Amino acid sequence: MKIGSHELKLEKRVTLSGTEAALISVLAIFFALALFSLLFLLAGINPLIAYQKIFSYAFANPFGLPLTINRSIFLLLCTFAFIIPFRAGLWNIGTTGQLYAGSLCAFGVVVAFGGKTFNSAYYSPALLIPLMLIAACLGGALYGAIAGYLRGRFNVNEIVVTMMLNFISFWLVSFMIKEGGPFMKSGGEGESFGLPASIFAPLIKGVPFTIFIAVGLAVLLYYMFAKTKIGYQIKAYGLSPAAARYAGIQTLMIPLLVFIMAGAMAGLAGYHYFAAVPGVYKIPKNYGYFGDLAFYGIICGLISQGNPIAAIPVALLFGGLSVGGRFVQGELHMSFGVDYALLGVLMISLVAFQFFYRYKIEWVKTKKERLDVGILR
């Protein structure tokens, strides 16, 4: 594009610093919000007021903020479940299935200790909570291991396997909690029994302790990829399986390993939502909604470019906007799906702006007359 004696030119980037990447993401967010304003305008709503309501509810409201935080913890754990295989060049589309498997195992622990029948009885939280966490991790890990093993041993496409496993576990949950199922609430109602109050996850200032697990894991995973031998091997495999094999890396094991880790992360996400978020403490009727939410882990993982620390603000933003979007929809009497539409626009914009990770726009002085025709006669 030419403007006066200057010209806008697209240049390939050789390097991209962390601040540049962050700046591009921030620009993408503003672009998405500006684009989404059109929808508010069409509905006859002042976008500035709408955004003010969304953000103040999500991040500064005594009712909204806890929702945002709980949702963000969930998203963050789901993001890890995507990132770990992603760094190994593999796509985990099965966070949903893995988190169901983990949740069922965690609730299974409670059933094994008789917690289903005597709702008011006292159970030692010091024993049961760690057991539930471990069971959630193990359940998710085992469920993830199926895809990892098939990929490593037989080179079966992990996307297809994880996606199919999602359906299996969705109906398995249904079987377990609906009428006649082993985890059924006494009297039915299509949801699971409620956890005894004694083993509700401890809250710190109203926030479940899982927040420390999630943030701690972000740091741990970052360290794993940056410094450890296993992190090095995962990255090498992700960038070039043939080169990894040449270097003596056990290439059959890497897919299994990353899917075990991913499954454990998803299992924790399941524990967090069904056993630690205040007011839930059961596998509710609409458990499918949380399973669907887990897919945003993929988006958050892609936007944060596989960086577990960068995933924290991304998950917070997505958590906040989905909570705020849902709120503003009711508040301003808009039609259904504002939160999903908002997340969708944000997602497209963030992905589109990744173009600028590879290119930059340069403002250069035009040199001499350029020939604009193909062949001069």
Add this chain to the structure above:
Amino acid sequence: MILEGIKRGETVLEARGITKRFPGVVANEQIDFEIKAGEIHAILGENGAGKTTLMNILFGLLQPDEGEIIIRGERVKFRSPLDAINMGIGMVHQHRKLVSAHSAIENIILGHPRAGNILNLKKAEEELTELCDRYGFKIDLKAKVWQLSEGEKQAVEILKALYRGAEILILDEPNSALTPMETEKLLASIEAMARDDLAIVPFITHKLPIVLAISQRVTVLRRGKVVACLETAQATEKSLAMQMVGREVIFRVERVAVEKGKPILQVENLSALSDKGFQALKDISFTICEGEILGIAGISGNGQQELVEVLSGLRPAQGGKVTLDGRDITHASSLERWQRGIGYIPADRIHVGSIADFSLVENTAMNYFFDKAYSRGGIVDYKNLRNLTEEVITEYNVAAPGPDTKAKNLSGGNLQKLILARVLSRNPRLVIADLPSQGLDVGATEFVQNKLISAKKGKAGVLLISEDLDEILSLSDWVAVIYEGRFMGILPGEKAKKENVGAMMAGVPLKEREV
């Protein structure tokens, strides 16, 4: 015929003052070049001299920042290769761009303006057969591309360009993947085309004899500039190499006598299967001792890759025994072999030997991450690795801005130097060098060969696989020839000559009395 209105000796293409800059480098600087109808004008240059950039500019894949291209007296500007093709420029890429599941003829007419929605294969076949006869291409036009040899695939690419009406033919490294026989046929075809007043521009990095044999003029590029443009008759192999590299180059690295030591690698009756389940190796037996280079000659695809993979632990042995320093390693993992002292330099340096998106430090780590000195308790010691990388970069003259550069920013020769540095700095007992100088320019080839010799002097055993017979004959203490997965014979280096080795390469086993 397709060739009309060209007069022999008329300048058909001229490039004036071509300059192209990329961030940080000037790939082409004020390049002038011209070619006449019926002329073969070679462009010579090392890797990174700017050949590819110039080629892409001439074919319309890149637009020059400055300068102009003139075709038959008309100033042109190519927006895309389509413009170039319409102006009669044809390009034969080094890496073939053909649809392998389609037949040769389907590939040739793909995208041809006359091939409408309904294909007239019969007419095309007649015309193509005529072209084949005229220029001596012997290919089955109905065969699927995957069934063709490298030389035949190249012929398909040339035919495709000619059928589109190319009058100026750009050939990128025309002989890089060909056997000596195929090369001869190609040269004959090129000369026949030049007789028909086509202008031919081969781009070549190495194989100077071919330049001398067929071209009338040579333009030599170095660091993006034209350093010489001369009549081939006035050039010698030595003078061209000197202009390319900028210093004197020794052509034949001499065999050095080193006192033979204990046996390092013993291979007995080794056999293995190929990826497709065919018998790729049958009854291979040999021994490599300290201070010896065993060179394996053979036309590519006769089991060399499988042999290297079995020895480095990447492919299971089907039968036989491999011992390293007296220890049975037939079923050892590839990691164990690294730790026991096998150093493997793979043929595919871009996809196997290095990781493009890794920094040089992380690339060096590929052969060190498992060493106690560089990782303790599961934590990689990147600081130490960084020091090591800096050391080897200096020692092996790897031209790179620094250890944090990504490997994809290195040229082929520098990447190979880095791989060599990484492998040889481990002081391996056995070096497996698979096509170590393939695709490298003369300067880098000399460097690689000297490093293999110094490994040999350092009491290592070296297994050298090469498709370049000159390289095998000049470096090896023993020459083995592989044909269809079997050794046709093993000769001591001084008795191996082009004639007897060549016969074995064609599948004639060595008879005892000839030794």
